[in-house]
Amino acid sequence: MTSSLSITSPETAHRPRLSWRTVLPYGFAAAVVGYAIAVGGYPATVVGFALIYAVFVIGLNLFMGFANQVSFGQNAFAAIGGYTSAVLTATYEWTPLPAMGVGMAAALVIAGLIGWPTLRLKGHYLAMGTLAIGLIVQEITVEWTSVTQGYMGLSGIPPMGAFGFEITSDRGQLIMLASVVAAATFLSARLKRSRMGRALSAVAGSEEAARALGIAVARYKLLAFLLSAALASLAGSLFVHVVGFVSPEVFGLHMVILTFTMLYVGGIGTIAGPVVGALIISLLPETFRGFKEYQDLAYGAALILMLIYAPKGLSALFSHRRRP
Amino acid sequence: MTRLVLENVTKRFGGLVAVDNVSFTVPEAGVTAVIGPNGAGKTTLFSLVSGFLTPTDGRVLFDGQDITGLAPEKISARGLVRTFQLVKLFEDLSTLENVKVGRHLHTKAGLFSAFLHTPAARREEREVEARARDLLSFVGLQHKADADASGLSYGQQRLLEMARALAADPRLVLLDEPAAGLNGEESEALSRIIRRIADNGTTVLLIEHDMTLVMNTADRVVVVDFGRKIAEGTPAEVRVNPAVIAAYLGSAATAKAAEQEKLNG
Ligand SMILES: Nc1ncnc2c1ncn2[C@@H]1O[C@H](COP(=O)(O)OP(=O)(O)O)[C@@H](O)[C@H]1O
Ligand SMILES: [Mg+2]
Numbered sequence: 001m002t003s004s005l006s007i008t009s010p011e012t013a014h015r016p017r018l019s020w021r022t023v024l025p026y027g028f029a030a031a032v033v034g035y036a037i038a039v040g041g042y043p044a045t046v047v048g049f050a051l052i053y054a055v056f057v058i059g060l061n062l063f064m065g066f067a068n069q070v071s072f073g074q075n076a077f078a079a080i081g082g083y084t085s086a087v088l089t090a091t092y093e094w095t096p097l098p099a100m101g102v103g104m105a106a107a108l109v110i111a112g113l114i115g116w117p118t119l120r121l122k123g124h125y126l127a128m129g130t131l132a133i134g135l136i137v138q139e140i141t142v143e144w145t146s147v148t149q150g151y152m153g154l155s156g157i158p159p160m161g162a163f164g165f166e167i168t169s170d171r172g173q174l175i176m177l178a179s180v181v182a183a184a185t186f187l188s189a190r191l192k193r194s195r196m197g198r199a200l201s202a203v204a205g206s207e208e209a210a211r212a213l214g215i216a217v218a219r220y221k222l223l224a225f226l227l228s229a230a231l232a233s234l235a236g237s238l239f240v241h242v243v244g245f246v247s248p249e250v251f252g253l254h255m256v257i258l259t260f261t262m263l264y265v266g267g268i269g270t271i272a273g274p275v276v277g278a279l280i281i282s283l284l285p286e287t288f289r290g291f292k293e294y295q296d297l298a299y300g301a302a303l304i305l306m307l308i309y310a311p312k313g314l315s316a317l318f319s320h321r322r323r324p
Numbered sequence: 325m326t327r328l329v330l331e332n333v334t335k336r337f338g339g340l341v342a343v344d345n346v347s348f349t350v351p352e353a354g355v356t357a358v359i360g361p362n363g364a365g366k367t368t369l370f371s372l373v374s375g376f377l378t379p380t381d382g383r384v385l386f387d388g389q390d391i392t393g394l395a396p397e398k399i400s401a402r403g404l405v406r407t408f409q410l411v412k413l414f415e416d417l418s419t420l421e422n423v424k425v426g427r428h429l430h431t432k433a434g435l436f437s438a439f440l441h442t443p444a445a446r447r448e449e450r451e452v453e454a455r456a457r458d459l460l461s462f463v464g465l466q467h468k469a470d471a472d473a474s475g476l477s478y479g480q481q482r483l484l485e486m487a488r489a490l491a492a493d494p495r496l497v498l499l500d501e502p503a504a505g506l507n508g509e510e511s512e513a514l515s516r517i518i519r520r521i522a523d524n525g526t527t528v529l530l531i532e533h534d535m536t537l538v539m540n541t542a543d544r545v546v547v548v549d550f551g552r553k554i555a556e557g558t559p560a561e562v563r564v565n566p567a568v569i570a571a572y573l574g575s576a577a578t579a580k581a582a583e584q585e586k587l588n589g
Contacts, residue, residue, distance in 0.1 A: 187439050194438030194445075195424075195431050195452070198417065202425045205414030209485075211396040212374065212406050213492055214429035223435070269416060 025272035025315050032279050033178045037171050044170040050282035051177035052238050056255075057262045057274035058184045059231025065269035066192065067224040068204030069119075072256055073130030074232045076137035077107040079251035081233030086154045086240045087147055096160050100237040104230050111229035112222070119221040126225075134256065141248040153247030160241040173242055180238065181275055184231060189271045200224055204269075265306055267313025276315050325352040326388075327496050327527040328373065328404075333382035335368055335551075342368040344551035345382070350496070355518060355528040357542035359535075359562075361571060365551040366531045367409055370498050374406040375399040386496065401429055405494035409501050409531070411481045413473040419484055420469040423456035426491025459487040463517060479506045483514070490521065497521065499530040503537050515541045539563070547571070 036047035056078060063069050084103030088094040114133055118126040141148050148154065159166045160176060167176050191197045199220050202210035207217050240246045258281065266277020288298040310317050328350040335343040343365045350356045358366050371377040373384050375396035383392045386404050400406075414422050431452060437445030460466045463483040468476060473484060482502055489497055502518070503511040511534055518541050522528045532538045538545060538559060545562040547555040549571040555562055562568050 190441065191435070191438050195428065195433040195448075196435055196438050198414075198421055198425045199428060201416045201421070202414050202428075204416055206412035208376065208396075209408065209412035209414070210425075211376075212400055212408075213426055213488065214397050214400040214405075215425075216397050 025276045029272070029275045029279055032283070033174065037174050037178075040170045044174055046282055046286055047279070048170070048174055048177055048242060050278045051174070051181050052235050052242065053259060053262060053282065054181045054275045054278035055177075055184055055238060056232050056235035057259050057266070057278050058181070058188055059228040059235070060259055060263055061268060061270075061274045062188060062191070062200075062231070063224045063228035064263065065273070066188075066197065066200040066204065067221055068269075069221055069224065070124075070127040071130040071225070071228070072127060073132070073134030073137075074228060074259070075251045075253070075255045076130075076133045077111060077229040077232035078236035078239070078255065079137045079141055079248075080107045080110060080236065082236030082240045082246050082251060083141060083148060083154075084233075085237040086157050086246045089158050089241075090154050090156045091147075096158065096237075096241055100234070103237050104233045107229045107233035108226055111226050115222045115225040119225065120218045126221075134253070138248060138252060141251070148248070151247060151249075153245055154240075155245045157240045157244045157246065159244070160238065177238065177242070180234070185271060185275060192271060196220075196223070261303070264313060265303070265310075267310075267315030267317075270313060270315040273313050273315040277313065280314065326350070327352045327386070328529065329383075329385040330369075330373070331383040331385070333369070333372055333384065334380050335365075335372055335377060336380045341551050343372060343379075343548075346548065346551070346553050347382075348546050348553060348556060350527060350529050351544075352527055353522070354543035355522045355530065355541050356544045356546065357538045357559075358529065358531050358546045358548060359533070359538055359572075360548035362533075364548045366548060367500055368551075369548070370406055370500055370531065374404060374498060376406075400492060400494075403493070403495035404498070405489045405492045405496075406498035407482075407485045407489050407500055407502065409504070411478075411485050413481055413484060415472070415474040417473055418470050419465060419473050419476065420453075420456050420460065422473050422484055423459050423487050423491050424452050426459075426488040427452045427455060429492050456487075456491060459491055462490070462520075463487045464513070479510045482506070483517075486517070490526070494526060496527040496529060499528065501531050501533060503532060503534045511537050512540075 033047060033051070036044045056074065060071070060074055063071055063074075081100070081103035084106055085096065085099045088099035088102060089096055110133070114129050115126070118129040142150055159168050160173070161167055167173050199210070199215050202213065202215055203217050203220050210217055236251065239250065262277035262281045263274060264277070265281055266275070267273030284299055284302055285295065288295045288302075291298045306314065326349050330347055330349070333343055333346045334341065346369065358369065360366055368377065372379050375391070375394050375398065378393045383390055385391070386399070386402060389402070391399050391402065391404070414425060417425070431448050433445045433448050457466065457469065460469055463486060465480060465483055465487065468480065473481070476484060482505070486499065486502065499518070503514055506514060515537050518528055518530065530542070542559055545557065545559050546553060547562055547565070547568050554567045554571060555565045557565070
């Protein structure tokens, strides 16, 4: 097929390849996690939390980055996962994995019930619906004291484990969390470059053009929403098993703001963005501890600088594709 | 054989009748053009046919089946694919990936084949890749395969949108002002591409302002003005139709002047 069109200027084909640019974000993440595993102690705790957040943000990225939708209520699914794990293991003495499975199933059912009707509507119904579900689940965790103990919280949650093994050491937990984050990142990369991922990018780019090519837009939004809820639920379960305790504040509005910051600083829509964002945002306050009472100021200044110099997120600085 | 039938199609927006009782047929073979002044209702007509708008009245038949009021994704699944007057590319994707999206209807890889890279999924992906590259070559964008779609020139974006629509293997493709914003040389090249699409067996229905392109490319022309069909026929017939000349005075005069210029130059 050679229709000679003279619209185009000759340029050589350009294939994305593995370069230092694409590898750098992962190198950074690996270095941070490696350091934490080596030294243990407080750094291991901080990095552990960062990795749990990373799982959540990877999910948020599927919905907000890949599919270009908005949800303010993914914390609800973390709470559903976290509390299901906590109650089933601490109160009913289940083992962690089945409890986590039930939590994820519950999160998926609730996400389906909210997403199915709202995702077919245009406009901000879903954003409002998700905000509502975030607040409702928060209320339930506070008020349903016979199960959740309200603000007292639930303690005595066993560490993650399976088949009689329990992961109790800092290092063991970090390795477990890093493996989960690596797997979720790997799978989201595969998703992005697949037929499904392209359909999500199409929905993100233009719903009308997507429909003109036969893409059932509502179904793909729902798919992204469900995947996102599943990862949020997983993050919630991981949290309660790592900490051994859960209370309503853990999954509050604070979590929404923090994870949004992580997503945007890391680079929304990118593959490495969630991990990079989760690590940077978790480490920044620690880095600025030396600033004493100016710590918050330094933290804020750093965020503003990043927004100015990397408006598409830190990971976008390392994108392999040519910018126009 | 008839590809598309419009029967008394009407669309009202409140008090405005954007499309007023329009009927015509599009045969399987060749290129049919819809022309008419700005605001005549051409784009609305395309939206009614492709399911983005529901007619207030009338029916649309595609390959003999009633598709009136079906959702756009259902209509494209039947083999009727449109492009947009204002190009709508997927900006997160490269040029090649945009065309790959066009294969959506003819592929089936799901979530698990994406995660697991099953042999079947990899084979399907190879086919999609090959097909997308062929189509990029067809419109002359093969050297832009890995560039950001948003970085293409306007003319290239129009061609990309066409390649993406063709990737869906449509039996009928609707092109909404494909030559808008192209220079003379570009629009001549476009005209050749459109002829080749039709020669390959895909019915082409296009909206166009550029009379030269219509005269060179279309086999039949439907003229609309103020939502109504005012004429229909071969380009030569339509060109001398008094009603068309009256409606089109401005454009016709411009076309004449351009022709004159060509003769002089
Ligand atoms: N969604 C809409 N709501 C109200 N009026 C519309 C809408 N779409 C088009 N119109 C009106 O319908 C008429 C025909 O528009 P259009 O089909 O875009 O014309 P054309 O493509 O021939 O230039 C115009 O007067 C336009 O303002
Ligand atoms: Mg128009």
